[in-house]
Amino acid sequence: MGGNLSIGGRIRELRGKTSVAEFCRDFGIHRNTLPRWESGERVPDGDTLAAICQKYNIHADWLLLGVGPKYHSDMPLSDINQAILTDAIAGLEEALEKRDSVMSPERKAEILSEIYMWLLETEQEEHHEGRRNLAKILKFVA
Numbered sequence: 001m002g003g004n005l006s007i008g009g010r011i012r013e014l015r016g017k018t019s020v021a022e023f024c025r026d027f028g029i030h031r032n033t034l035p036r037w038e039s040g041e042r043v044p045d046g047d048t049l050a051a052i053c054q055k056y057n058i059h060a061d062w063l064l065l066g067v068g069p070k071y072h073s074d075m076p077l078s079d080i081n082q083a084i085l086t087d088a089i090a091g092l093e094e095a096l097e098k099r100d101s102v103m104s105p106e107r108k109a110e111i112l113s114e115i116y117m118w119l120l121e122t123e124q125e126e127h128h129e130g131r132r133n134l135a136k137i138l139k140f141v142a
């Protein structure tokens with residue numbers, strides 16, 4: 001589900017039985033805003049889209065475009081590319097170590113999931129170029 005729907009339709013699908021008032025309260029929006037999103041009259045800003053993805057544990061590609069797996073947990077374990085996952089973990093750990101930073105396990109999982117999906121999408125790049133780009137990106141999140 002979700003592929004034929006607009007962003008608003010996918011938001012409506014996510015909201016399920018949650019009331020408009022409760023959903024609006026959760027995301028700090030006016031009660032008139034949600035119906036405009038769901039009807040396609042308006043779209044949420046980037047920060048709100050990110051918050052929706054985080055709260056519902058969904059992929060941004062699914063919410064924005066209706067493509068790919070809906071939930072981060074929808075990818076079968078057999079489809080995980082171990083080399084790419086290893087690169088994602090190593091890259092994040094290196095970035096945290098360089099900055100002498102600590103990150104909660106939940107935040108690490110969230111970032112690793114996004115890094116993994118990005119690395120999968122850029123798999124065509126040469127391996128070292130992908131790692132160099134990953135290092136640049138991690139400077140901002142770790």
